[in-house]
Structures are given as C-alpha cells and as structure tokens.
Amino acid sequence: MTYKLDKEGIIITEEKLAAQIYNKGRTGTPLxxxxxxLRKEEALYCDYRNDIDLSEDTINKFKKDNLTHIVYRDLKERGLMVKVDEHGLRLYDRKKSSKGQSSAVILAKNFKYEIDFNDIFTELERGLERRIQIAIIDIEEDVVYYITKIVEWPETKLKKDGNIIINDPEVKELIDKGYQINSGLKFGTHYRIYNYESKHAPWLIHIVKDGITWLDITxxxxxGHGVNKTIVLAYKKRWISLEWIKP
Incomplete structure (x- = not known):
C-alpha cells in the first residue's frame, strides 16, 4: 500500500509517489x-486526479461534514496555489512562495446554510493584510466567491440637495456622519447610500438579522454587481461589504 491513514488525512509512504504528488502543484506537506x-482535502483531490486510489470508506469519511474539499478542488482546477492547514484554506499569489503569508483566507459555506456572522467577524477582526473570501457552494458543487471586508464610514457632509426623510435607528450612524440615504427598493435592498462626492449611490445597504441564508446574499x-454598487450588510450596528470576485 502506498499510503497509511493519519488523523489529519493520509501519509504517502512511497518516496517516488510522494515526490511526484508534491512537485505537481506543491500538494501536501513533506515529511x-x-x-x-496529505490532509483530507488534498487526499480527496489526489484521488479525483487518479494520483492515488482511496477506498470508498475513506472517501466517505473524508467528505463527511467537509465542504472545504470542494473549494480546494475548484481552486486547484483553476491552476491556483492553495494550501490546507489546521485553520482551513489559504490562497497564495502565483508569484509568491507558499511558505510565506497567504494572500487570502477562504471560508467555505453551503448556499442553504444560515450565515454565522460571528465566524466572519472573528476572521475579519484579526486585522491581517490578507483578504477574506467566502466560497459559496451549490448543489452541483459549483463555487461562487466573494470578498468580504469590514466597512468603516468616515465623516462626510450632506449633498446640497440632500433631504433626509428616513428615521431608522439601524442607519442613524450614517445619517449622523452626513450621508444621504434613499430607498433601495428598486435594487431589492433597504437603502442606497450617497456621500458628498457621489452622483450615483456607491453602496446598497441591507439590514440583516440572524436566520438569513447565503442564498439570500448571493x-x-x-x-449590486450588475449595477456597479457594493452590497453592505448591516448586522447589529456592524457593517461588512460583499463583492463578487473571480479567483
């Protein structure tokens, strides 16, 4: 047998095979x-690529409650450098070594799941330079990617023709800081937001509560992408933006 099971995945014991797999896209961690x-996601990808032959029981075990293997496979098939560690998926720029800091952290989510905002804010508030990307997976295992960021609203001043008629405590912070707020109904959101300089609203604001799903967000x-506006979610007086990205 060319491998043995490990608590993190499998260990390729045949030196020649190990070298072949690692040299093909820096897959795995040399020992x-x-x-x-090969962590579970990497082992499943190598089985998919016919580099190794996992048993059906091992495949089912590695796939159970594991969405990241779908995202890992998708990114590898796009020719990207992606690594798996104890914290999850890390994406690297093509021109940089995978031994350095990753350019993005990938959070894998099922489109039917309710959003765990604490999970997202925990990663965002670490304040690292790397991007935080959300990977949404559908029933056909296709993946859509979004960049998410914490949004901070600097002071601005009301447009000369501005006329605030909205009295919503959820967006009071923006009104107090001088933003023009209008209905976002025609875009399917609660509000559209202008600053002093903007002729067209750069942002669409949607007030969200616990229970909203990733399908709602997509x-x-x-x-928003179709009308060149950034979607901003307001959750318990905290703000995050979501923008579509092609990895």
Whole structure:
C-alpha cells in the first residue's frame, strides 16, 4: 500500500509517489524519509486526479461534514496555489512562495446554510493584510466567491440637495456622519447610500438579522454587481461589504 491513514488525512509512504504528488502543484506537506502528508482535502483531490486510489470508506469519511474539499478542488482546477492547514484554506499569489503569508483566507459555506456572522467577524477582526473570501457552494458543487471586508464610514457632509426623510435607528450612524440615504427598493435592498462626492449611490445597504441564508446574499450581490454598487450588510450596528470576485 502506498499510503497509511493519519488523523489529519493520509501519509504517502512511497518516496517516488510522494515526490511526484508534491512537485505537481506543491500538494501536501513533506515529511521525513521522503514521505508526504496529505490532509483530507488534498487526499480527496489526489484521488479525483487518479494520483492515488482511496477506498470508498475513506472517501466517505473524508467528505463527511467537509465542504472545504470542494473549494480546494475548484481552486486547484483553476491552476491556483492553495494550501490546507489546521485553520482551513489559504490562497497564495502565483508569484509568491507558499511558505510565506497567504494572500487570502477562504471560508467555505453551503448556499442553504444560515450565515454565522460571528465566524466572519472573528476572521475579519484579526486585522491581517490578507483578504477574506467566502466560497459559496451549490448543489452541483459549483463555487461562487466573494470578498468580504469590514466597512468603516468616515465623516462626510450632506449633498446640497440632500433631504433626509428616513428615521431608522439601524442607519442613524450614517445619517449622523452626513450621508444621504434613499430607498433601495428598486435594487431589492433597504437603502442606497450617497456621500458628498457621489452622483450615483456607491453602496446598497441591507439590514440583516440572524436566520438569513447565503442564498439570500448571493441574490443581493448579483444585483449590486450588475449595477456597479457594493452590497453592505448591516448586522447589529456592524457593517461588512460583499463583492463578487473571480479567483
């Protein structure tokens, strides 16, 4: 047998095979004696690519409650450098070494799942330079990617023709800071937001609560992208933006 099971995945014990797999896209983590650690996502991808032959039981075990293997496969098939560690998926720029800091952290989500905002804010508030990308997976295992950021609203001043008629405590912060707020109904959101300089609203604001799903969000972002506006979610007086991205 060319591999043995490990708590993190499998270990390729055949030195020649280990070298072949690692040299093909830097897949896995080299170990002593020429062996190679493949975490579950990496092992599933190597089986998909016919580099190794996992048993059906092992495949089912590795796939159980594991969405990241779908995203890992998708990114590798796009020719990108992606690594798996104890924290999840890390995406690297093509021109940089995978031994340095990653350019993005990938959070894998099922489109039917309710959004766990605490999970997102925890990663965002670490304040790292790398991007935070959300990977949304559908029933056909296709993946859509979004960049998410914490939004901070600097002071501005009301447009000369501005006329605030909205009295919503959820957006009071923006009104107090001088932003013009109008209905976003025609875009399927709560509000559209202008600053002093903007002729057209750069942002669409949607007030969200616990229970909203990723499918709901994909609809909003699709509309926002189509009209060149950034979707901003307001959740318990915190703000995050979501923009579609091609990895």
């Amino acid at each position: 002593e004696k020429g062996q190679l650690l 609809r909003m972002v699709r509309v």
